Amino acid sequence: MHGTFVNKSPHIEFNIWGINKSVAQKYIGLIDTGFNGYLVIPYALAFPLGLALIGTESSTLADGSTVTSLVCIGQVELCGITVPTTVSVQSGNSILIGTQLLERIGKDLHIDFIDGKVEFKERPKPTPPTPPKTNSENPPKK
Amino acid sequence: MVDNSNTPEDVTREGERIYFDKLKDILEPAHNGEYVAIEVESGEYFVNKDLLTAIQEARIKYPNKLLHIVPIGELNKPSISHQKVNYAWHLR
Numbered sequence: 452m453h454g455t456f457v458n459k460s461p462h463i464e465f466n467i468w469g470i471n472k473s474v475a476q477k478y479i480g481l482i483d484t485g486f487n488g489y490l491v492i493p494y495a496l497a498f499p500l501g502l503a504l505i506g507t508e509s510s511t512l513a514d515g516s517t518v519t520s521l522v523c524i525g526q527v528e529l530c531g532i533t534v535p536t537t538v539s540v541q542s543g544n545s546i547l548i549g550t551q552l553l554e555r556i557g558k559d560l561h562i563d564f565i566d567g568k569v570e571f572k573e574r575p576k577p578t579p580p581t582p583p584k585t586n587s588e589n590p591p592k593k
Numbered sequence: 594m595v596d597n598s599n600t601p602e603d604v605t606r607e608g609e610r611i612y613f614d615k616l617k618d619i620l621e622p623a624h625n626g627e628y629v630a631i632e633v634e635s636g637e638y639f640v641n642k643d644l645l646t647a648i649q650e651a652r653i654k655y656p657n658k659l660l661h662i663v664p665i666g667e668l669n670k671p672s673i674s675h676q677k678v679n680y681a682w683h684l685r
Contacts, residue, residue, distance in 0.1 A: 505652065517669075
């Protein structure tokens with residue numbers, strides 16, 4: 452199991468760092484399927500990570516207001532897989548994991564709301580198409 | 594090392610100005626749901642459906658510049674703290 456439920460919401464544990472892995476921190480973030488970005492981290496948790504600042508981002512909140520956040524680049528290790536990620540650094544205290552980061556992991560995410568399990572599983576390999584059978588013994592009747 | 598001649602506030606203000614004055618009509622609605630990374634000094638912009646890819650493409654050409662990123666189609670007004678103030682002496 453890679454994650455857990457906190458207040459009936461699926462959360463998952465990950466390691467994150469910026470330029471140097473020696474300062475990596477382990478955080479638990481909310482899996483937010485309504486957020487199509489990568490990762491949101493509050494200021495206080497972002498400073499120790501040594502993230503590389505690359506710019507700013509304007510985005511619209513649910514109430515229609517526009518906010519600006521700092522955008523950084525870092526590395527995330529999730530489910531044993533390390534991928535590059537953008538990190539939106541905002542006020543507040545939420546850690547949000549977005550769908551683009553989950554897509555980068557390249558595995559299927561299974562959320563079991565009944566048993567409270569959050570797991571990544573290998574994607575089933577696509578089965579090659581079966582060649583059409585030739586019926587040489589019974590040729591079609593003319 | 595990042596060129597710090599522009600502060601993040603400068604980049605946001607100029608990035609929002611470029612987006613609302615020039616890019617919004619060009620990119621919406623055809624690219625709604627994608628991201629645009631704007632290099633505010635040149636005005637050059639990079640569009641991709643993946644946020645990280647848009648940033649990486651911009652960083653190849655402008656490795657030391659701060660960028661401004663906008664989710665296309667989601668932004669209807671500038672951020673309040675960076676709204677351009679029209680004083681009387683700016684009006685024509």
